[in-house]
Amino acid sequence: MREDGDMNLDGMSMDHDIEQLVALAMGLSDASDRSAAEAHLAGCPTCRQELQELREIDAAIRRVPPEAFLEGPPADADLVLQRVLREVRAPPRLRSGAAAASSVWISGADARTGAELVAAVAEAGHGVRLTAVVVGVPAGERCTLVVIDRTGTRYTAVRWIAPECGAGGVQGSAPVRIDDVVAVAVLAADGSGIIS
Amino acid sequence: MRELYEKHAAAVLAYAERLTRDRGAAEDVLQETMLRAWRHPDVLRNGKGSVRGWLMTVAQRIVIDRARALSARPTEQEEDLGAAPPQRDHSGRVIEALEVIDAIRDLPEEQKAVIMHLYFCDSSLLDSSSALDVPKGTVKSRAHYALRALRKSISGSVNTEGRAAE
Numbered sequence: 001m002r003e004d005g006d007m008n009l010d011g012m013s014m015d016h017d018i019e020q021l022v023a024l025a026m027g028l029s030d031a032s033d034r035s036a037a038e039a040h041l042a043g044c045p046t047c048r049q050e051l052q053e054l055r056e057i058d059a060a061i062r063r064v065p066p067e068a069f070l071e072g073p074p075a076d077a078d079l080v081l082q083r084v085l086r087e088v089r090a091p092p093r094l095r096s097g098a099a100a101a102s103s104v105w106i107s108g109a110d111a112r113t114g115a116e117l118v119a120a121v122a123e124a125g126h127g128v129r130l131t132a133v134v135v136g137v138p139a140g141e142r143c144t145l146v147v148i149d150r151t152g153t154r155y156t157a158v159r160w161i162a163p164e165c166g167a168g169g170v171q172g173s174a175p176v177r178i179d180d181v182v183a184v185a186v187l188a189a190d191g192s193g194i195i196s
Numbered sequence: 197m198r199e200l201y202e203k204h205a206a207a208v209l210a211y212a213e214r215l216t217r218d219r220g221a222a223e224d225v226l227q228e229t230m231l232r233a234w235r236h237p238d239v240l241r242n243g244k245g246s247v248r249g250w251l252m253t254v255a256q257r258i259v260i261d262r263a264r265a266l267s268a269r270p271t272e273q274e275e276d277l278g279a280a281p282p283q284r285d286h287s288g289r290v291i292e293a294l295e296v297i298d299a300i301r302d303l304p305e306e307q308k309a310v311i312m313h314l315y316f317c318d319s320s321l322l323d324s325s326s327a328l329d330v331p332k333g334t335v336k337s338r339a340h341y342a343l344r345a346l347r348k349s350i351s352g353s354v355n356t357e358g359r360a361a362e
Contacts, residue, residue: 019340058343064300065214073202073203080201085198
């Protein structure tokens with residue numbers, strides 16, 4: 001043990017080695033540095049206070065999740081962005097009732113089958129993405145949600161089996177430009193229209 | 197929104213995925229986080245560079261709230277010991293730590309590299325020194341400047357918040 005511990009009680013000694021304290025706080029000191037620093041600390045309240053603060057910073061850094069330093073968008077989750085954009089854009093458009101937009105709401109009911117359909121059609125990449133709620137379909141019915149374009153061509157967006165409660169929410173997509181969409185329909189397994 | 201997503205979504209998604217251990221749930225958390233950001237444009241506009249910390253804090257809260265909602269629901273899932281409720285104390289400390297993120301990202305490149313090696317790559321002093329191709333003493337002194345800079349910017353942000361709250 002060195003003598004200079006006593007000399008530092010006035011807090012004015014040249015021996016306050018901030019770099020040594022940082023190393024100590026971060027756990028980087030080797031054994032001899034550590035015992036020298038501890039000998040100094042025993043007699044130096046200024047350095048003890050400094051060490052305490054450095055240790056708090058050290059602890060705060062250790063609590064930062066490493067993911068915090070990833071940059072850029074996720075490699076394969078552009079879908080989430082599309083979902084966010086749709087949700088951000090859809091409500092005002094629904095209120096204003098604008099039809100030709102990047103997101104359109106379609107709804108309808110079929111008197112014959114008693115089924116109802118509410119669908120949001122949103123632009124997604126080069127096609128459209130649909131979020132639909134279908135009610136009043138007999139449980140177990142194999143349904144297909146199709147998008148029909150100007151030429152009358154049908155594109156299957158999603159297939160599902162109607163749940164027991166008769167109400168189901170589905171999502172799908174179709175390679176049709178949003179401006180070319182003329183109708184959205186739900187078809188039964190035999191191809192007959194449930195609703196359009 | 198696209199810009200925000202392209203800058204920060206990878207970090208938020210990876211963090212949410214580690215917390216939830218479920219990619220699908222993590223994507224939901226990312227979506228909800230982005231929507232909250234969109235509803236709080238003031239956070240994005242104040243330009244103090246704390247956007248990422250804010251997003252990760254929000255993502256973390258969403259995960260915690262969902263876990264609490266699940267554990268509070270009286271179902272047969274109660275037997276599931278794997279779904280232990282998050283500890284309040286621990287989560288609070290993590291949120292506080294998120295304030296450090298931007299301070300680290302804003303460090304000069306040389307200091308940031310040292311911090312990344314020592315804290316986030318589990319490198320020893322010797323490993324960091326050879327990876328960065330500088331002497332051990334240089335690693336230590338850069339770490340020293342980095343820690344002091346971090347303390348300064350963190351205490352600065354605490355003071356600013358204190359004033360804003362008054």
